[in-house]
Amino acid sequence: MAAAVALSGALVVPGAQASPTATSPSGNALALTPPMGFNNWARYGCDTDSPNTGDQGPSQQLILEQAQALVDTGLAAKGYDTVTIDDCWTTTARDSEGNLVTDTEKFPQGMAYIGSRLHEMGLRFGIYSDIGTATCGGFPGSWGHFQQDVDLFAAWGVDYIKLDGCNMPSSASDADGYIDAYGDFAAAMRANSSGRDMVFSESSPAYFSIGATDLSDWYDVIDGASRTGQLWREGYDVKMRNGGGSAWDKNSNGAGVMTQYGYNSLLSRYAAPGSWNDPDFLITGDGLTAEESRSQFALWAMMASPLILSTDVASLSTDSLATLGNTDLIAIDQDPLGRQAGVVSRDGTVDVLARPLANGDRAVSLLNRGTTAVPASTTLSAVGFLGGAGCSASVKDLWTGATTTTSTIGATLPPHGTAVFRVTPGAGCTGQQPTGQITGIGDKCADDSGSGTAAGNPVILFHCTAGANQRWTLPSDGTVRALGQCLDAVHRSDSTYTGYRAVLNPCDGGSTQKWSYERNGFLENTGLPGRCLDAYASVTTDGNPLIVDTCANSRPNQQNQIWALAE
Known part of the structure; x- marks a missing residue:
């Protein structure tokens, strides 16, 4: 289990334990604030045959035009400084020495030229690859070539690697396989032959959330990614331009803003300088109304999310530029404390x-x-x-x-x-002091049943209502309180369950009223070491009792013991 962090008024966020130097060969801290910039994928897709975009894929002309637009609009000066080329930039096969080969029809002067041009503009160079045998677009993946590819990218002047997770060999396709492979790629980045510092953007968690009914593996892979990269995408790709339907709440052919906000907003424990939850691109103006665009930008800033545009920067409206260039909101996103809302x-x-x-x-x-x-x-x-x-x-x-x-x-x-x-x-x-709801399995809330304040009142799982009986405070003494009473663990036996129940009791300083919050989301009772707050039997119906049961000490974590706490 991850090291415990005591709840206090000066709460040390569990995510602050993440190393900001996980992929730095020089020991330099990387991405101490969330990365900002441009990626072509959601707006332009792979190529002109893409059914989702109807637009060109990556090309030298497109990338340099968008980079110049970042400079000309003033967005680069406000922090949007990393330009990343996504999938479909290579030929369909490696060369005789096993190197990736740039498609010179798309990039006639090669990738080193792109890197030098971006650097001349004062921008950073990002590039896409895939941990598996092939990229999601069917081009060569990095499996079996981790060090070779990293060394090639470093020689080209790459500053940022986005590593996707398609087409993993079956022998490595489980959670442990992804965690180990991304860890090996991070090690290759630290050992690159040029000694170059490169930010690592991982996509591994996304492959364990989409369509999953049990999110235990997803939480494990997020935890693994947070220890080896600086940012990690947890779920669906954002809706692509011309994909049909609303980009606000759409779940097929790319997720809507509300889907991505929903899962990302409950992962604040992992956010810290050099360690960022990534709900995917900003799609200002593409499938979103002006109001929805402002909401996405505001919510991403509140969540300390990377601010990576995937729009046509050169054609952004005055209103969109005002949204994306709002310096007060950029300051929130880039706040050096690095805490997520x-x-x-x-x-x-x-x-x-x-x-x-x-x-x-x-x-x-x-x-x-x-x-x-x-x-x-x-x-x-x-x-x-x-x-x-x-x-x-x-x-x-x-x-x-x-x-x-x-x-x-x-x-x-x-x-x-x-x-x-x-x-x-x-x-x-x-x-x-941190104050707010405690969210668990099924996006349900820890709830003081019936708003009762009598000793022993049960604490249950219930749909979130914003009621005072779901507002928990985390004061400096390690207690967790609602309605002036303390969360406690009391042994009881009845027809439903024999063991420790979560209840509210008058605050008395007892050891079973003290809790610690784990980096993996466990809320452990320090008076009962090895026992964690638990939604009984993983049932998500309203009224399901919360118990204090044996913590899951090895992978997979139990999703019914994972909680999102207020900041």
């Missing part, structure tokens, strides 16, 4: 997220999932500020720039809209 509450329509920032501020967002406008609000205490009625804050609307002094945060949200604020606490605020 946690979920404060969800009720099926409005989501509230909060993210601690390096200077003591908090970023807060309000998302309307619905199709009609709704008023939405939260309070300073609900998003983690201490001080009660005496706490007020300076609240800046990061879309309008307007600032107010208030104890509440709110807005009327248009359909699919997201309001986002930077909150600076005032003198009456006495501190901060």
